[in-house]
Amino acid sequence: MSAPTTTYTAKSNGNHRITEPAPVRWALTAIALVFLALFLVLPLAAVFSQAFEKGLDVYLAAIREPDALSSIKLTLITAAVAVPLNLVFGVMASWGIAKFSFPGKNLLITLIDLPFSVSPVISGLIYVLIFGRQGWLGPFLEAHDIHIVFAVPGIILATVFVTFPFIARELIPLMEAQGRDEEEAALVLGATGLQTFFRVTLPNIKWGIIYGVILCNARAMGEFGAVSVVSGHIRGSTNTVPLHVEILYNEYNYTAAFAVASLLAFLALITLAVKTVAEWKVRQQLEN
Amino acid sequence: MKLFRRHNNVLPGFGPTMGYTILYLSLIVLIPLSALIFTTSGLSWHDFVETVTAERVVASYKVTFGAALAAAAVNAVFGVLVAWVLVRYPFPGKRLVDALVDLPFALPTAVAGITLATVYSANGWVGRYLEPHGIKVAFTPLGIIVAMTFIGLPFVVRTVQPVIEELDAEIEEAAACLGANRWQTFRRVLFPLLAPSVLTGFALAFARAVGEYGSIIFIAGNMPMVSEITPLIIITKLEQYDYKGATAVATVMLASSFVILLIINLLQKWSRRYAE
Numbered sequence: 001m002s003a004p005t006t007t008y009t010a011k012s013n014g015n016h017r018i019t020e021p022a023p024v025r026w027a028l029t030a031i032a033l034v035f036l037a038l039f040l041v042l043p044l045a046a047v048f049s050q051a052f053e054k055g056l057d058v059y060l061a062a063i064r065e066p067d068a069l070s071s072i073k074l075t076l077i078t079a080a081v082a083v084p085l086n087l088v089f090g091v092m093a094s095w096g097i098a099k100f101s102f103p104g105k106n107l108l109i110t111l112i113d114l115p116f117s118v119s120p121v122i123s124g125l126i127y128v129l130i131f132g133r134q135g136w137l138g139p140f141l142e143a144h145d146i147h148i149v150f151a152v153p154g155i156i157l158a159t160v161f162v163t164f165p166f167i168a169r170e171l172i173p174l175m176e177a178q179g180r181d182e183e184e185a186a187l188v189l190g191a192t193g194l195q196t197f198f199r200v201t202l203p204n205i206k207w208g209i210i211y212g213v214i215l216c217n218a219r220a221m222g223e224f225g226a227v228s229v230v231s232g233h234i235r236g237s238t239n240t241v242p243l244h245v246e247i248l249y250n251e252y253n254y255t256a257a258f259a260v261a262s263l264l265a266f267l268a269l270i271t272l273a274v275k276t277v278a279e280w281k282v283r284q285q286l287e288n
Numbered sequence: 289m290k291l292f293r294r295h296n297n298v299l300p301g302f303g304p305t306m307g308y309t310i311l312y313l314s315l316i317v318l319i320p321l322s323a324l325i326f327t328t329s330g331l332s333w334h335d336f337v338e339t340v341t342a343e344r345v346v347a348s349y350k351v352t353f354g355a356a357l358a359a360a361a362v363n364a365v366f367g368v369l370v371a372w373v374l375v376r377y378p379f380p381g382k383r384l385v386d387a388l389v390d391l392p393f394a395l396p397t398a399v400a401g402i403t404l405a406t407v408y409s410a411n412g413w414v415g416r417y418l419e420p421h422g423i424k425v426a427f428t429p430l431g432i433i434v435a436m437t438f439i440g441l442p443f444v445v446r447t448v449q450p451v452i453e454e455l456d457a458e459i460e461e462a463a464a465c466l467g468a469n470r471w472q473t474f475r476r477v478l479f480p481l482l483a484p485s486v487l488t489g490f491a492l493a494f495a496r497a498v499g500e501y502g503s504i505i506f507i508a509g510n511m512p513m514v515s516e517i518t519p520l521i522i523i524t525k526l527e528q529y530d531y532k533g534a535t536a537v538a539t540v541m542l543a544s545s546f547v548i549l550l551i552i553n554l555l556q557k558w559s560r561r562y563a564e
Contacts, residue, residue, distance in 0.1 A: 032373040043403040096305035119499030121519040126320040193300035222396025224502035242398040261399040268394035
């Protein structure tokens with residue numbers, strides 16, 4: 001039997017762990033970093049490299065073009081409706097679920113998570129089945145000249161569906177971990193329910209909300225599959241930014257496609273930065 | 289039950305918040321999803337079976353599930369490696385790399401799709417080095433695997449990473465004291481502890497890859513029978529106003545995602561029990 005090849009470091013205060021020999025450590029780190037470079041860093045860098053390939057003027061022209069501007073406007077409107085709706089739901093659901101115990105709690109959490117396990121294409125399809133011309137409400141909507149599918153309301157609905165769980169699933173475990181002692185103390189001291197929520201609960205879940213909102217927003221602005229099904233692809237009217245990228249790309253207008261895509265890539269980087277800070281704050285809060 | 293709750297909990301607001309939750313959940317998720325099931329039940333069994341077992345549709349299942357399986361396997365291996373390196377080894381820029389792992393969550397799928405197609409095409413940054421060796425990635429089934437690997441990576445890393453962080457140093461010390469080398473320790477002691485979380489991450493990445501659409505269609509080439517994924521079949525049928533066909537195929541996909549979801553829940557229960 002061969003002797004153990006490990007370098008054993010004496011344990012003082014639990015700071016030292018047994019670890020692998022240095023060459024193994026370096027090799028594994030290198031392999032991991034090369035993998036991440038090939039799959040994450042290069043594609044991200046390529047977005048910006050392609051976008052600025054023909055210079056800043058071409059880049060700005062692609063973004064200032066009327067169809068691009070109208071797609072940006074639609075994306076902002078969509079997120080401005082979808083995110084607050086899901087924020088209100090997330091806060092309500094997490095209060096009801098995390099602060100109380102009742103039968104069927106786990107089932108309810110599973111149902112809230114459901115949109116995550118549905119393909120984006122199906123998320124769009126279900127609204128076509130309800131509001132489309134051949135759908136349940138189709139004849140009614142047509143008679144009253146109301147347009148939902150292949151119009152802005154459909155895009156917003158599909159976006160609300162795909163971003164539905166983000167805020168709730170962040171807040172439920174956070175509020176469960178925080179328990180209800182502080183709220184009970186506030187109530188005993190004479191605060192009303194709403195005062196308790198706004199003065200005690202809200203400060204405690206602030207960073208959790210920011211975390212959920214930033215991820216919800218990223219998905220709302222970037223959703224492609226679901227929105228693609230319900231949009232109808234009417235240029236300048238029902239195209240969101242991701243759909244506009246697709247059109248430009250399919251027209252072989254690569255520089256413009258990547259220029260518009262780079263806006264979404266910027267958004268992704270900002271999202272990651274805010275998310276990292278929020279995650280750190282939540283962790284810090286839970287440790288205190 | 290109500291009395292019981294009152295005695296134990298003085299917090300107000302259960303009724304209104306729960307009422308709103310269930311109403312909103314029903315309006316946005318449950319009723320629309322049931323539309324899919326109702327529309328399918330309007331099809332005759334014969335039509336349904338014929339649609340979902342058509343040659344081109346079956347080929348798309350093979351492409352979708354096969355590629356998702358391959359991508360989840362790649363992610364299981366490299367995800368564990370990345371998680372291990374991030375937890376155990378110090379290196380400069382580690383926090384940046386850690387944050388970057390979530391890029392596939394944050395980057396819109398259409399952007400991921402066009403940039404992966406560009407990087408892995410014949411004259412792209414990576415593709416140009418693969419092409420001379422006869423490896424074509426973009427516009428082949430291999431491209432689908434690349435896109436699915438991209439979107440699935442954070443699932444494995446983020447499921448395994450906390451488990452590695454929690455590993456008790458004493459277990460490894462005990463193994464070392466008993467004469468095991470590092471590889472033996474990893475294979476016989478650590479890996480069995482990590483296995484439930486690796487499997488959960490694998491299943492999550494697989495589930496995400498099966499339903500994925502945006503990042504794949506740009507790199508896949510979308511050739512019927514070869515590189516056409518099932519979500520694209522649904523879109524194509526919709527564009528031809530074949531609502532019934534689209535619904536039938538969507539129902540098969542939805543059913544398979546529910547099965548995967550069930551497996552994931554069981555896996556998570558198992559890994560939680562394992563952790564205790």
